[in-house]
Amino acid sequence: MNRFLSGPIPIVALSVLLVAAILMLSAAAQHSELFGEYFSVLLAVNALGIVALLVLIVANVYRLVRQLRARTLGSRLTLRVLVMVVLLVLTPISIVYYLSVEFINKGIDSWFDDQIEKALDDALLLGRTSLETIKQDHILKVKELSLALSDAQYADVDLVRELDELREQADFGEMTLFSQTGRIIASSSTESDRLIPDPPGEPALLELRKGNVYANIEPVGDKGLRLRIVVPVVPRDVSQPLRILQVLQPLPLRYTKLGESVQSAFAEYEKLAYLRDPLKFSLVLTLSLVTLLTLLIAVWVAFYVSRRLTAPLAALADGTRAVAEGDYRKQLPVMSNDELGVLVESFNEMTRKIHRAQAAVRRSQREAEEQRTYLETVLAHLSSGVLSFDARHRLQTLNTSAGQILKVDLAGRQGLALEHLASGEARLEPLCSALEDAMRQGASEWQCEVALHGPRGRQILLCRGSRLPVRGSNRGGYVVVFDDITALIQGQRDAAWAEVARRLAHEIKNPLTPIQLSAERIRHKYLSKLEGRERDTLDRATRTIAEQVETMKTMVNAFSSYAQPKQMQPEPLDLNALVQDVVELYKDSPLRMDLVLGRDLPLISADRGRLRQVLNNLVINARDALRSVDEPKLEISTCIVHEGSGRFAEIRVQDNGPGFPSDLMDRIFEPYVTTKDKGNGLGLAIVKRIVEEHGGALWAENPSQGGARVTVRLPVDDVQAPADEPRADKARRVQAVGEKTA
DSSP, X not given: OHHHHTSHHHHHHHHHHHXXXXXXXXXXXXXXXXXXXXXXXXXXXXXXXXXXXXXXXXXXXXXXXXHHHTTOTTHHHHHHHHHHHHHHHHHHHHHHHHHHHHHHHHHHHHHTOHHHHHHHHHHHHHHHHHXXXXXXXXXXXXHHHHHHHTSSXXXXXXXXXXXXXXXXXXXXXXXEEEETTSOEEEEEESOSSOSSOOOOOHHHHHHHHTTXXXXXXXXXTTSOEEEEEEEEEOOSSTTSOOEEEEEEEXXXXXHHHHHXXXXXHHHHHHHHHHTHHHHXXXXXXXXXXXXXXXXXXXXXXXXXXXXXXXXXXXXXHHHHHHHHTTOTTOOOOOOOSSHHHHHHHHHHHHHHHHHHHHHHHHHHHHXXXXXXXXXXXXXXXXXXXXXXXXXXXXXXXXXXXXXXXXXXXXXXXXXXXGGGTTTTOGGGHHHHHHHHHHHHHTOSEXXXXXXXXXXXXXXXXXXXXXXXXXXXXXXXXXXXXXXXOHHXXXXXXXXXXXXXXXXXXXXXXXXXXXXXHHHHHHHHHHTTTOOHHHHHHHHHHXXXXXXXXXXXXXXXXXXXXXXXXXXXXXXXXXXXXXXXXXXXXXXXXXXXXXXXXXXXXXXXXXXXHHHHHHHHHHHHHHHHHTTTOSSOEEEEEEEEEEETTEEEEEEEEEESSSOOOGGGGGGTTSTTOOSSSSSOSOHHXXXXXXXXXXXXXXXXXXXXXXXXXXXXXXXXXXXXXXXXOOHHHHHXXXXXXXXXXX
16 A cells, blocks of 8 residues: 555646646636636645645655664665755745746736826727817818809709719718708719618707707718718708708728727726736636645655665666776666666666677777778878868868878868868969869769969879768768879870971971972073063072972971970079060160069079070060050069969060950960961960979960060079179179169
8 A cells, every 4th residue: 555655656646636626727717607616616626635745745754754764775865866856846936936926916917007097098089089080071071062062053963963073072972962851852872782862860950950060970780880961051042942961971990990999908908907806816826826736746756756766776886886897797686677677677788788899899999990000001102192071071181192292281281171271372272173163063973184383383183083972970071082194294295296296307397308409400490591471480489489398397397396395404593684685685676675673583493595585485476466556565574472382483574465365365375376477386385385394384364454464483492693603793683673674
């Protein structure tokens, strides 16, 4: 019996009954028609339930005191849980109860504020005033209409038409003209469903007899309100009888709804004012019962939970101590079949699985470490760069070759998003943009070529990417493998042009000499034997053959020279001095040349002759492009620029000509691409090859102010001037040329 009373069934049954009684008591407190008459009965039921709970709790407290005195295992834990639950429940319940009572009292008192009552009275007064204003406006309109009807005599048909016009003009619902006896003389109405007009009642006729105007607002069934106005129509001729004009004007439905709403609110307010004190008492009483019931149920639950936890907790404490000491083979006895028994069994199963998992983890750690060491060794010795990214495009892992190829320390950038990977390294932006676009497309595999421009010129990378699968804890991502194919492409291009040169020499150059010799032999043998027009024709034909052969030889030699570059001979070089030397060659040209040379330009390591060829080709191309310009002008400037961690010397050649054609901008440095009528299109191609051989870069553009501009960027190394350099040259090197010179 004691076990049954201390079990969950009594408390659950009693709690359900009391909660149901509380809900019905709450409904009764709101004066529900169903429960209002049973309010007292429900109150008694709740009181009895609370008394029963108190009896059960007191019995359990007595039992707990006896266990504490006997030092029963788990009694102190039961007391601790009980005190904690009571404190945790009592504190917030007390605060909520106090605030709720204050809220109820102040909230209900705020309902009956004098300002609210005055506002309701003002609303009623405002509604009446509005209707009165509308009524007076309509009375004035009707009086004006009565004067219009009294100005002349009308036949019945004409009178009806006149009423229609006046009604439409005044926008009234119905206008009717009656005789003094109540006979209908004429009528006009917007309602087609009513055949006979509504005659004025006795109150209206009584007002007319007194010489007053009758105006009243009256309800019309469920259609709202309407305004009835009755005025006399006094004829100007005293011999004519007196007539009566009645106007019926329905009022807008919103006035009706507004009046009903205000009236209903006022009635509800009066009702609440009458129930003010009973309502406060019933709500506070209901809240008190709910609070007390909640507290008692919480105390009972605390007793029950503490007893359920006490028995297996000691065993679990012993088991956890063993596990903490590393004994994963500890097994606890199962003393019950309930949830706590399942908990004990789960603890036993946990220790068994931990023991097995511990052994498996040790094996997995050894295998993972071996695999990691193997993978790191393979990646470290790969010549290709390898990068891996997570699903959010953040850099995760990389190998040594990746940093060596890109010439950037990527180890310190792990965890950065791909869009921030190029921060501080502008040369990596094309690579990051290409990888970002490829990853966003969602393809499982992709391949692309990326060109990077840096201190050592253009670098071409062949990138291959693949999307990683999503498996378990692996959230997927991407792996990118790239190789530097700059040397490969350069070799292919050199081999291609070498093949072109070989074929030109074999197919074209070899037959040119016999053709030229044959033409000269014909000229020498037959020119003296002919006369007149035949002599001139032979002379012109042989001379043309010789000139065209020389042109073809020149073209073949140019292609051969481009395909078989000369060996570079780098030396310390003052770029400003080289520019001045090249410009000096064109001082007698009609082309105006301005120099803007940077101050303190450092020495660079370059082939003087090859760079002189670069400047000559650029000046010649600019001069040819400015032949049709009235005032040709060419500006050559030098400066030092910093990009990333490198320094570069820049040469800018800018003219005021027509600029580069937009359709050739992407191919302006390719062989045999030219805008000239004559020429083989190798000038800028040779310039590009020489600049790239120096580890530099160049580009062409059309500035916004007009003309064309070619920029050559060469890397700057720590180069020392030769010790045996003449003093004059040394002074010239350190001279700062900052002004424009023509």
